[in-house]
Amino acid sequence: MTFDIAILLTQDGLTNGALYALLALALVLVFAVTRVIFIPQGDFVVLGALTLASLQAGHLPPTLYLLLALGGAVGLIDAVACLRSGRAHAVGRVLLIELGYPLALWALCHWLLPLSQSLWLHALLTLAIVVPLGPSLYRLVFQPLAQSSVLVLLIAAIAVHFALVGLNLLGFGPEGVRTAAFSDAVFEIGSMFIASQNLWIVLVSAVLIVALYLFFERALYGKALLATAFNRTGARLVGISPDLAGRLSFAVAALVGTVAGILMGPITTLYYDSGFLIGLKGFVGAIVGGLASYPLAAGGALLVGLLESGSAFYASAFKEVIVFTLIIPVLLWRSLKSHDRGSEE
Amino acid sequence: MKVETLVVPAATAPARRRWGLPLALLLIAVLPLLLPQFQVTLFNYIGLSSLVCMGLVLLTGIGGLTSFGQAAFVGIAAYLSAWLGTAYGVSPWLTLPLALIVTALTAWSGSLLTLRLSGHYLPLGTLAWGISVYYLFGNLEFLGGHGGLSGIPSLELFGFELREPSSWFWLIWSIVLLSVLAIRHLLDSRPGRAIRALKGGVVMAESCGVDTRHYKTAIFILAALLAALSGWLYAHMQRFVNPTPFGIHAGIEYLFMIVVGGAGYVWGALLGAALITLLKTQLQDWLPLLFGQSGNFEGIVFGVLIIVVLLCARDGLWPALCRWWPWRRAAGITVVPPAEPLPLQPKPARGEPLLDVAAARKEFGGLVAVRDMDFRIAAGEIVGLLGPNGAGKSTMFNLISGVLDATSGEIRFRGERIDQLPSREILARGIGRTFQHVRLIPEMSVLENVAIGAHSRLQVGIGAAMLRLDREAEARLRHEAARQIERVGLAEDMHRPAGSLSLGQQRIVEIARALATDPLLLLLDEPAAGLRHLEKQALAEVLDRLRGEGMSVLIVEHDMDFVMNLVDRLVVMEFGQKLAEGLPLEIQNNPAVLEAYLGGVE
Incomplete structure (x- = not known):
């Protein structure tokens, strides 16, 4: 391997690793707060990229229908809950929020799409469409199951993943998509070429990680989430609603996934079903951190990125085999570390 | 010591079994002659999935170890037999034992690693393993890559080549029936109770003398063997293999089948396999018409279906179905007949x-x-x-x-x-013990729970249990359990599920279980x-009686x-x-x- 290739592979590995790190952080957060192993995390990446692509092509993204459908379902359930608990006056407000938001967004897209081709506008619309799907999914699927075992929640998460992949195929078709790059500039430093998209990815990932850090350290809602992650019962006793914490953590996960999708779109061709493997790679990182430690998870994800680009070069056919076989010794190490004869789940 | 017959009213009717087996045999014999060919083929696929699902019920639903990697075991056996058959012309009847041995060894070495994984790390590990094996199949030259292997020899049985779907039906469903019997026999035995005790936690099972590591490995291998059997049949029935049916999505689908059917029930495996297989073929016909384009849209329906099942019928459809069955619940009399007492430790003066x-x-x-x-x-x-x-x-x-x-x-x-x-x-x-937080298996009867305590006093192997060679030992274990239940005064409730008892009674059941260990x-x-006041009184009476016995x-x-x-x-x-x-x-x-x-x- 020449020096140039090494640089290239490292660059590639770090770029993907930064994205996996973002996903790993979201997975750790969701698991800590809700105990859900969030397999659909990668599907949000794909939803983000495909939604952006269809906006860039000047279409109304089919994700809007999904948003409307989920909003309608949540509205219906909440409205029934309101009626049952005798709060009939709240029904109108619930329906207005759950149905009004997607409809307003629809109108907005209709109006803005022909007017502007700005990447920033499209990215913002993508976030506005995809991110609310996270909390809606939590409300519909995971909130009613909140008391179940980790395994039941895992099966539910996989079921959601299956449904999302099918819906992606239905909405976006089987073709792979690449979105327009943020900029085509390539920097040359010595003999190294660095694509500006790669810089964007690392930069935005870093900014998002810092933003999340500040959110947890400074903002009240962030602290509430941390408190729930630390001790569910305790958080409940001091007045933090576990439902709210769950929805909030799913919103953060959806946000992170969508941003990762927007960033990844220009460098990787994404298909309706690409999310599974992307999410799982974030997962390998998260598991290095024992689904608990944020820095370890981020480090693990970077490692996955580097390992992936390295094995892509040496044994490209076995890339996935190598990355996913890595998980088993890591899992072993984690569970040996947590093992105690007296401890049980 | 009392060795008289204990006669206790029970909730289950033993008479049910007498016509079940002949009926099943009749169905297997007649169905392929009545149904059109494509439906027979469909039933063959249901049978193949049922085999894998039964293993998964044993492993996941009953043993509490979740695996997404069963499809990989199906694939290993299918590919091994296919490769040996096409490349070297080895007879399928030689590759069968070979495939079983290789799968068992793979599962065993895998279990050395994965069974150390605690809690949710195990399912994640099997997920990763499932993905790795799929890509391995797709990238190994000698296995035909993603294109797969074709021209696999068919099976010959007593000189007849199995060509028609109906002849496959007879073979597959006979194997399914035998497996159902073997697993039901296993679950109703000493090793079966040990396997069911795994869900109650390692500490409880070990405190009753159950070698949890041994039984976890055993069900891991058993589940893999059932998967391998299914894979071997698949390869020779289909006469073509490629990586797709052994991928991680197939592994997840098997898990979906038992979640829908009822993960804790052997019949749930068959029900789930049938429902999902039928649904899938229907959906593959209808959804593309509905949506006006072709593609695998059944994932949407499956995903939503699983979520609805989890929300509305957590234990799956089989137990829900049983509640509707009118003549299952006829009251009968279950007798725990006298048997030779179990060996006792010499008591100290x-x-x-x-x-x-x-x-x-x-x-x-x-x-x-x-x-x-x-x-x-x-x-x-x-x-x-x-x-x-x-x-x-x-x-x-x-x-x-x-x-x-x-x-x-x-x-x-x-x-x-x-x-x-x-x-x-x-x-x-x-030294026998009870637990502050009661650790009984709620869905098992009081008698079975107490019999777990007697686990270490007799040896019965898994094979013997499957072949029903354990009836004498089983009678002795059950009689010992019944004796201890009588000793603590719960004979009335012997056949009730332990979970239906009050906390005070459950504590006393734990004492009976500890007594069954011969401490x-x-x-x-x-x-x-x-405990409430009256429950404390009842407990005190039991302890007083024990004190009287020294x-x-x-x-x-x-x-x-x-x-x-x-x-x-x-x-x-x-x-x-x-x-x-x-x-x-x-x-x-x-x-x-x-x-x-x-x-x-x-």
């Missing part, structure tokens, strides 16, 4: 030293939970270990029962050091905690009134140390004890 705790100490980091405790128990004595909450009683209890290892000091049982032994070894030396010393961990008991309790009339001697702990020791009356008037309990009398 009254007054012989039994337990000797000397300077036992347990530190958790900087915290000293138990600080140099000393006390002794002689045979036939009932000793209470008393103390306010947080005094270190439970830690002391865990040191004796082997759940925790002592940091320093010695604990001896009949002169032999036990402070570094695991709980299964401690049980083997004659020389019984450890009771806060038996009165959370059983040696250590009761850990913080309820002073409860133990006062029961015990011969009391040891009081506070802040991890021994505060006082003596007769109940002395302790009752000991100023230091009063201070600790009442915060001082002002």
